[in-house]
Amino acid sequence: MRYVIWGLFWIAVYLVLALFPCLVLLYGDMPGGYGFWWDFSMALGFAAASMMALMFFLTARFKRAALPFGVDIIYYFHKHISLLLFLFAAAHAIILLTTEPVVWVMLRPAQLNRYMAAGIVSLIMLALIVVSSLFRKEFQIHYDNWRLIHAFLAAAAFILVLVHIEGVGYYISTPAKRIIWGMIMGSWLLLFLYVRMVKPIRLLGKPYKVKEVIAEKGNAHTLVIVPEQHQEFDFQPGQFVWLTMFHSPFSMKEHPFSISSSPEQKGELHFTIKELGDFSRRIKYAAPGQAVYIDGPYGSFSIDRHFSEKGYVFIAGGIGIAPIRSMLRTLADRGDLRTHTLFYAASTIEKLTFYEDLNALKERLDLKIIYLLEHSPEGWQGETGFLSNMILERHLPEHFRELDYFICGPVPMIHLAEKKLHKLGVALHCLHSELFDFV
Amino acid sequence: MRLMLAKILVVLTGVMIIAVALVFAMVQNS
Numbered sequence: 001m002r003y004v005i006w007g008l009f010w011i012a013v014y015l016v017l018a019l020f021p022c023l024v025l026l027y028g029d030m031p032g033g034y035g036f037w038w039d040f041s042m043a044l045g046f047a048a049a050s051m052m053a054l055m056f057f058l059t060a061r062f063k064r065a066a067l068p069f070g071v072d073i074i075y076y077f078h079k080h081i082s083l084l085l086f087l088f089a090a091a092h093a094i095i096l097l098t099t100e101p102v103v104w105v106m107l108r109p110a111q112l113n114r115y116m117a118a119g120i121v122s123l124i125m126l127a128l129i130v131v132s133s134l135f136r137k138e139f140q141i142h143y144d145n146w147r148l149i150h151a152f153l154a155a156a157a158f159i160l161v162l163v164h165i166e167g168v169g170y171y172i173s174t175p176a177k178r179i180i181w182g183m184i185m186g187s188w189l190l191l192f193l194y195v196r197m198v199k200p201i202r203l204l205g206k207p208y209k210v211k212e213v214i215a216e217k218g219n220a221h222t223l224v225i226v227p228e229q230h231q232e233f234d235f236q237p238g239q240f241v242w243l244t245m246f247h248s249p250f251s252m253k254e255h256p257f258s259i260s261s262s263p264e265q266k267g268e269l270h271f272t273i274k275e276l277g278d279f280s281r282r283i284k285y286a287a288p289g290q291a292v293y294i295d296g297p298y299g300s301f302s303i304d305r306h307f308s309e310k311g312y313v314f315i316a317g318g319i320g321i322a323p324i325r326s327m328l329r330t331l332a333d334r335g336d337l338r339t340h341t342l343f344y345a346a347s348t349i350e351k352l353t354f355y356e357d358l359n360a361l362k363e364r365l366d367l368k369i370i371y372l373l374e375h376s377p378e379g380w381q382g383e384t385g386f387l388s389n390m391i392l393e394r395h396l397p398e399h400f401r402e403l404d405y406f407i408c409g410p411v412p413m414i415h416l417a418e419k420k421l422h423k424l425g426v427a428l429h430c431l432h433s434e435l436f437d438f439v
Numbered sequence: 440m441r442l443m444l445a446k447i448l449v450v451l452t453g454v455m456i457i458a459v460a461l462v463f464a465m466v467q468n469s
Contacts, residue, residue: 022459043460428440
């Protein structure tokens with residue numbers, strides 16, 4: 001319940017802050033109208049500027065604010081609200097261009113001042129941010145390069161917007177409004193320093209080192225790390241971290257990975273990582289003693305957040321098994337006596353990461369495992385094909401509507417599983433998923 | 440469910456901003 005209250009509190013804070021500059025416009029002396037469309041366009045422009053400032057807070061990973069939602073959903077929200085921000089910024093320009101002929105005059109090279117130019121360049125940068133984020137994979141932009149470009153464009157676009165607002169000046173002419181905009185700019189600068197300086201320095205002070213790298217089925221490796229002269233952090237099974245290796249924490253070259261070990265086993269942390277990109281392909285070459293920096297834990301995808309009296313159902317696709325293995329091992333370490341079910345889908349039997357480990361867990365847990373293979377070998381005893389209502393109904397316990405479900409895997413698989421379970425009568429609040437495909 | 444809530448919040452933010460922008464434009468020009 002306290003997560004719900006805190007969640008509502010942070011949503012209210014977000015809405016107030018997003019609307020703040022528009023409300024400020026309505027406060028105190030108003031400069032007088034220039035016409036309905038002109039003023040409407042200006043209000044949309046201010047809202048877009050305020051949403052831009054808030055983007056930096058959304059992605060600063062403040063644990064207290066992220067806790068009720070899970071940081072994955074905050075990034076999901078960030079992605080979608082960015083589109084709205086871009087629409088408002090574009091609408092600000094389009095309304096002016098279509099309703100105010102004077103704006104075309106202001107855009108002539110001879111008339112163009114640097115404040116207007118700042119606004120135009122900022123809008124172009126916003127468009128680049130949106131396109132490069134939505135189509136990163138299609139454009140084959142490396143994740144690390146994309147992050148650097150994204151951070152640079154976002155900071156530059158925001159600074160240019162502040163120059164644009166300050167230069168136009170008409171709506172922030174009163175001292176009170178100037179103070180408020182000064183505060184917005186000051187808080188953004190402080191946040192920038194916190195994210196790029198204070199946080200990396202903190203990570204440097206708590207380093208980890210590689211103990212070993214274990215090859216797993218499914219083209220994956222388990223990275224085992226141990227804390228160096230400090231206690232490892234407490235985490236809930238199923239949570240994830242941002243991990244930096246081969247670079248300094250100042251480099252912005254960090255990647256989100258789920259913890260695959262149990263919090264009951266102190267002293268080391270395991271991350272099981274599939275070879276999907278340049279960084280994950282380098283994991284196997286990490287030598288013992290290699291420095292690792294950990295920002296975390298994050299995420300609400302955990303059995304510790306959702307108590308289910310009669311047990312859990314886990315649905316994993318591919319490497320989505322990593323956080324689920326953490327939860328299963330935790331249940332085994334805690335001597336859990338409830339009945340649990342695991343559906344685990346992969347293309348072939350060779351791709352079933354932790355296959356032997358999961359089978360061994362059945363000795364320590366009342367666990368039913370249903371393997372689903374896209375291409376099954378001859379004599380295969382498990383299921384073949386994709387997760388269907390028939391497969392779910394065949395293997396779920398009778399009281400399946402009273403259970404909590406944890407689903408992790410490719411996004412289409414998550415949506416499909418949630419849809420099917422909801423259709424079978426499972427309440428939406430019993431369905432928990434983890435998105436790890438941010439961009 | 441969380442995805443749906445996130446989408447609802449995006450729509451809510453958009454609607455509220457447009458509403459305040461409309462009020463501002465009307466007040467300025469009344």
